Structure formats: C-alpha cells, structure tokens
Amino acid sequence: MNLRTLLILGALCAFGPLAIDFYLPSFPTLAQQFATDVEHVQLSLAAYFVGIAIGQLFYGPLADRYGRRVPLLAGVALFTLASLACALAPSLEWLIGARFVQALGGCAGMVITRAVVRDLCDPLASAKVFSQLVLVMGLAPILAPLGGGLLLKTLGWPSIFHSLAIFAGLCLLAVLLWLPETRPQHLQPAPLSGAFGQYRALLGNAPFMGYSLAGGVAMAGMFAYIAGSPFVFIELYGVPAEHYGWLFGSNAAGFVLTAQVNARLVRSGGPALWLRRMVLVYLISGLCLLALALWQPPQLWPLMVPLFICVASLGCVLPNATACAMAGQGRHAGSASGLLGSMQFSVAASASALVAFLHDGSAMPMALVIALCGAAACGFAWWSKRFVV
Secondary structure, three states: OOHHHHHHHHHHHOHHHHHHHOOHHHHHHHHHHOOOOHHHHHHHHHHHHHHHHHHHHHHHHHHHHHOOHHHHHHHHHHHHHHHHHHHOOOOHHHHHHHHHHHHHHHHHHHHHHHHHHHHHOOHHHHHHHHHHHHHHHOHHHHHHHHHHHHHHHHOOOHHHHHHHHHHHHHHHHHHHHHOOOOOOOOOOOOOHHHHHHHHHHHHOOHHHHHHHHHHHHHHHHHHHHHHHHHHHHHHHOOOOHHHHHHHHHHHHHHHHHHHHHHHHHOOOOHHHHHHHHHHHHHHHHHHHHHHHHHHOOOOOHHHHHHHHHHHHHHHHHHHHHHHHHHOOOOOOHHHHHHHHHHHHHHHHHHHHHHHHHOOOOOOHHHHHHHHHHHHHHHHHHHHHHHOOO
C-alpha cells in the first residue's frame, strides 16, 4: 500500500475521532448556550454513536454491491453538509439531530477503509496497516481537543463545526482524485437482497463475533473515557477548557505510540497473541483506575496514570482485534466491516450513555464503566483463543 493511499485512508478514519474529540472542550459552553446542563449536551455525543452504529450497517452491503468509491463519496458529502447544519444549530435538539446525520455520513470512511485494507492485505499485513493508520489518524485525538479549545476561545463553538466541514471537503477532493476502486474485479457484486442473510451468517461466525466483541467492548471503555473526561477534568478538578486538550492529547499520544510498537510485535506471534496479552494490561489498569476513583484523590494526576495505560493499551488491542475479525472475509469484506463497526459503536453508545446515567459528581461512573469493559474484553479475547488466525 503506497503512502498516499495510507494518508487518505487515515484521514477518512479520522472523521470519527475528529467529530467526537474536536467539540469536547465546548460541552460547558454548549450547556450555557442552550440553557441546559452538561449531561444533556452529552446526548449529542450519544446521538453521534447511534448514527455511526446504524449507518455502518448500510454502507457495508453498499460497498460490496457498488464498490468502495461511490458509497464513500456519498457519505463524505453528507458529513460535510451535516457539519454545516451543526454550526447553525439554534437549539440543542437541532444539534442532536444534525450530529446524528453527521454520523451517518462520517461512518462511510470507517467502514470502507477497513474493506479497502482487507482488499489489499492479508491478516498479518492488515494488522500492520491498521497500526500505521492509527499513526495517521492518531493526530486527530491529539490535536482535535487542542484545536477545539483554541477555536472555542477565539471564534466560538460554531467554528468547530465549520472546520469539520472544511476538512471533509478536502477529503472528498482527495478521494475523487487519488483513491482508486479496490474491490477485486474477479468478485461478483453481492446483491443487496442478500445483506440480511450475510449479516445472519456473520452473527453465527464464532471467530468473527469473538474478535469483534473483544475490540468492541475495549472501544466502549475508550468512549466511556471520552464521555466522562470533560466533567472529570474540567468541572471536578478545575482544568481550564483550553488546557483540556493537553491532557487528552497526552493519552492519545500513548495510544499512537503503542500502535506503532504493535506493528513490530505482530511479526512475532501474530495479532491474536498480542490481543490476548494487551487486554490483560487494559483490565489491570482499569481496575487500578477504579480503586483510585473510590479513594477520590484531591488531585487529578493519580487518576491520569492508569488512564494513560488504559488508553495506550488500546493501541495494540483495537488494530489486532480488527485484523483478526476481518480475516477470511473476502467477498463480503464490506458487510463484515459494517457489522463489526456497528457492533463496536453500539456498545460504545451504551457505555457513554451509562456514564451519563450513573453521573454522581465524581470520577466513579467513568472508572467503573472502563473497568467493566476491560473485564468483558478479556473474556471475549481469551474465549477466541480457540480460533487460529
């Protein structure tokens, strides 16, 4: 895979973290703008997760039927228009609806990127490419909260969504000019009428389900952190909104660094082995975070240590779980990618909603959900040990 294709795929993957992380520092401002509280503003984040979960189920079959480019172009165009609608939101209800539509467009890049990698790479090479994509897209969660905080302070919250629209427009141009169709020509287009049957077959595919759920619940822990950290950092421990991005970005940097190490680790033992090892690290750090949250430290830094390890370990867990789940999904790579992403973000939406539901004015809800996700990820990853990838 050449560098230009890798950069384009990384940018398409970045739609998710950009649209999520870019506006996190604006939660308290949005609450004031719409005369509500942060917990209700978090519904716009949950709506985005729900939109991603639903949309991916449609893009998968479309990519298997019509190829990768046409659904991708349609999705990126929809994301661009919805981002402009978010910037014009006169009410929180409008913002929640526009965020849902924005997610329906943005998830096209996530689904089709996984399908393109499956088109071009075997399982071992896929694990390496997914790790490299983390390096490209990893700039998003590092820079997005910093940029979002700066835009919030200087130009106001609508400028965050204007910037997303500009980024999406540039991605649309790059796909038009430089991303070729990668669906193998010898494969017959999969009919849309068989989409539900293919999803039923995938749901009964034990290796696919085991590895998909292992990655899904691990990702849910990440989104519990994303949903809970604005309150914990800014309101509970008094971190200025414009400085929130530095803390968030330091954890994202650990995620990116570990993903690059993973690209080398998988050469010895394969992605399934390193998935099982790293979910244990994720679980242990999650339990440490929970213990510290029970202690309720007067300063933030004790919580930051296990949080950093949790997020960093996902740099190994997520690429390897994806590579293992997508192995062997040739003709139906689009459907497999869509179902995998839909399951992952359905769990993520539930996790972020659970953090909001359990809100008690402490760091406990975030820590508890992360620890539970670590335990579930361990269970699925080690149950999948019986399957050779």
